[in-house]
Amino acid sequence: MRAAEPTGQSSPSTGSRAWILQRLDAVLSEPLRRAPPSELVRYRILVGAAFFLFLFNALFTVWSFLLEQSLYPSTIACLLYLGSVLLMRGSTTPGPAAVLMLTTMVLVLLGTALEYRLPYFGMHALTMLIPALAVFLAGAPAGLFVTVLMIAMLCVGYPLYLSRVGINPEAFSSAYLVFSHFFAGVAFLGAWGLGSLHNSTRDSAQAFLERTLKALRDSESKLSSVLESTDDLVVSVDLEGRLLTANSAARQFHLRCYGKEPVVGELFGTSQPERPELWGPPLARVRAGERARLEDEYELDGSRHLLDVHLSPLLDLEGRAVGMTLFARDITARRDAETRLGELHRTLVDTSRQAGMAEVTTGVLHNVGNTLNSVNISTSIITERLRKSRLSGLAKATGLLSEHSSDLASFLTQDAQGQQLPAYLIAVSRQLQEEREGLLREMQALGESVEHINSIIAMQQMHARAAGVLEQVAIPQLIDEAMRLLAGSFEQLGIRVERDYAPVPPISVDRHKLLQILINLLSNARHALVDSQKQDKWMRLRIQPASDGTGVRIEVTDNGVGIAPENLPRLFMQGFTTKKTGHGFGLHISALSAAEMKGRLTCSSPGLGQGATFTLELPTAAQEPHG
Template sequence: MGYLWLTSLLDAFLSDALRKAPPSELHRQRVLIAACLFALPFGVSYLLLVPFTAAEVPTLLLSGCYAATLLLARRARSLTVPAMFMCLSMVVSYVVSIFLSSHPEGGFHASSMLIPAFAVYLLGPRLGLFVTGCLAVCLGLLHPMYRVRFTPGLTAIPLDEFTVMCASAAVSLLGSWVLSTLHSTSRDTAHDALERTLATLRESEGKLSSLIESSDDLVFSLDTQLRVITANTAMRQFYRRMQGQELVPGRRFCFPRTPELQLQWDPRFNRVLAGERLRFEQEEHSEEPLEDPVHVVLDISISPIVGEQGRVMGLTVSARDITARKLAEARLGEMHRSLVDVSRYAGMAEVATGVLHNVGNTLNSVNISAGILNEQLRHSRLSGLRKAATLLGQHSEELESFLATDARGQRLPGYLLALAEELEKEREVLRHEVGALSEGIEHIKSIVVMQQQYARAGGVLERLPVPQLIEEALRLHAGSIERQGIHLVREYADVPPILVDRHNLLQILVNLLSNARHALMESKISDKRLRIRIRLGGGGDQLVIEFSDNGVGIAPEHLARLFSQGFTTKKHGHGFGLHISALAATEMHGRLSCSSTGLGHGATFTLVLPVEGPRENQRPSHSLELS
């Protein structure tokens, strides 16, 4: 800023075309004008201070050339004409002053070395060589010839030595041109490389800017002082809507409407400037009433901008609007809960059918026992006892003679003994049937209790023995398993109780048993077997439950879709059971997998659960394993 007046002054002597030149060309033009403005007052002052003689003629001519150069620069369309005019003027003035001087040694003056350097800088190596060549010929060839022919006695230096010195001066001028050319070439090469680098940088910056601008994400960058470096259009619009003002580059990033957010964000910025990367979700909403109120959920990522030697130069904030995703996740969760309820009701209906069948079978037994009791009571010998008691009552006053002399009295003791034996038999029959009736009622009661436990709401974690739950699930299917002639093989290892949701686990077990039962029911083999195995896995941290049947098996092309929602191979299946079982296993931070070697070779379903239940910081995996 302090030299702005100087550049303005120099540019005033340039034409409009020269002012529009690239920065490097403009710099050379300013050097030309500065040289003229420096030399012209110096020459004029010299002419005014010394008496005018023939020796001052070159100075006068050169001063006029300086002024003419300024006029040419004011009208020229390129630097070549005024620069060539000035360089040749300097050569002519210097040569004339040497030829007219009474001191021939002036040709060796150090100022002559400035002309090649100045010419190469202003005109380039080729035109600079022309100017340097003219000066070298005049000083190295014409000057000694002139001295030998016209003024041989003006110098004390021998002519041979003088000639060699002039030649050396010419060679030195050419050497100055060579050095200036090398410097100019290296400078131009570096300048071209810099221009290419800047062009590449501008291209990359343009691509990056286009990429950022085309994104709907909110993107902005801050320096180490939390001043805004850049921000895309989406961020500027969002900031204007939320904070009521523009996001200005160079100004410190702040929250004028929500100062409490400043207290949250400043520590985050400081952590990122220390080299840490942050990612979090945050809800944003407009504080002041607006025509279009804003309420969004943002997924925010803050990353440091790392420069040389790993030094943090700033930070970049990227925020994505995930409001729609959050709403979709909420709807998906609601759909999942509805699906679980539908599946639960479907499973409950299936279990209820089995329960009704089991209750029906038990009621048949109860009905038979009740019929036997009724038949026994209708044909009971108690009526004979009543007749004997009546007969004794009629002869109570002459009981001794009745028993001794009367034929009926004589048969009465034997009759009572026989009657007692019959009544004892009846009592045993009644006791047996009453016991069977009680067992049937208890069986019905236990079935109803298990159904109530299965149907109750889940979500409560309990430490439960898995074998007991499997037996409960088996009792729900006991009637159909027995009716189909399925042979159960239990292989229960000594495992500890696990922390689990009873409802979820019982639902999985019932579904897996139902699946195995249907597979065996559709199989044509006579020896139907279902093997249930419980063991520990994962170093004792996991409990493994396996259901292996020798039923119809699973086709390889069906394995990949087995746990998909709505997929079923049953004619009247709903496709919910295995899908919901897999989801329930995932909710308990376990996994459900299936393996089968093909149709007709049975299948094995494996349920793996953590012994200690789900951990708070553990996210469930949603992958389902098939093999």
């Protein structure tokens, strides 16, 4: 985002201050010049104070020369102050320069006191400045060193000198002098303490300010990144339309529309909207502190573009609108898509009927396929039993009888083979009787499967013409019928089937539609168990009344491969399957059929490898099927 910057000419006083600051910064080393503003202030004051004291002592040296007094003290002080400036030029920290300057100040005061032998010079008001200045410029530890040095020299050493060596041996014995210099030392420590407290408070406030500024800068940077990353136009202007900020999309829009990039402080776009009747009411609402929205068209690159524009007021602290922010999005493509969508709607209405027919056809094929699995199993069992049949042995026995038809009596009574033949024929007849009964059972199951295929096809044909026929159905018997259609596969695969049937009343449903759902659920459980690596494979069938007493609850539970949590929400969607050879239609058709009967089909699973439970809930009262 680009923001406005302060403009205008600088006053002479501002220019002179800037010149002075530039001269002070020129003395600082490069690391010190890059310091934060709060630290840079201290460095500038240190350099300025050293320069002032250097000039002051240089002037004093000239004055001493004119008065023919000693030049050494002031000259040495000038050199020490100049050394402080040079240290600031070559050092990365201000500590050494500050300590040198402050120590020089203390020594100058001591030298002045010794020169003029003033008994109470240690209590001069100027001395109170040194502890506070020491803490400010050099920090609390270095400031304490300077303060203790000053107390030792001015409050202890100087009075001791006056009383023992100086002109007034009785001076230090004066109670008043001791009292005054003692409290002067306490005052120096107090000045140092107040300076330290000021520094701590200032540093704490500065740290808080820096954290706040950093948070604001981070927030501004994130907001700027968001605004710059969007393709929407984001512009802020004042009430006269002069630009305050604009993101890159808005700048590019202005460039394409008006041939130049917008300039902060100038009008964004034209001075007046192209259509005042369109923009007038929204702008009036924004000036009143309300939000507004409009749509406007613009000519861009030879084509018309439609913009969706949102206007939000910029409010001052008193809640008055001082500007506005414009958010605009090019919705030309969306409107074109809406137009095309309207044109396609009629086509979709027609194709939806065809899609429904395709879904019905898919359901027929899927359920017929499930039943054909049972047919294939039954035919395989019949073929295997015929292949292993004892008919070949019976043929051999009848061959022996034919060979010995002339002496049949002696063959059956005297020949070793003949004597065994009656018992063998009896055993074969019994075996053939058992094979006949097994084949009859398989043929009955095969007939039921074919009948179920016919029922599925007839049910779908009836569904295409009218609603299915409702009849009273006993749920346990219908589940057992579905199991008979698949029983061969469960027995051969070694799957243990458990039944837990609670007494429930018959329900009025479309029998073949419910049978189709049950076969799909049983077939899915069988596949889950086949794919499982567990040795003990079982499936539990449970029937119980619904919790509200108005329906029946059927549960099919297995300990097979289970279902991943992320797949549960998609389980009943058309086309979704976890089987390598699956098509994803069985559960989808079953869920639709359950809904048509005013029921509900759900699934739960603890996770992969932990099995699954499919629950079918149906009302007891008769429900008219609906499409």
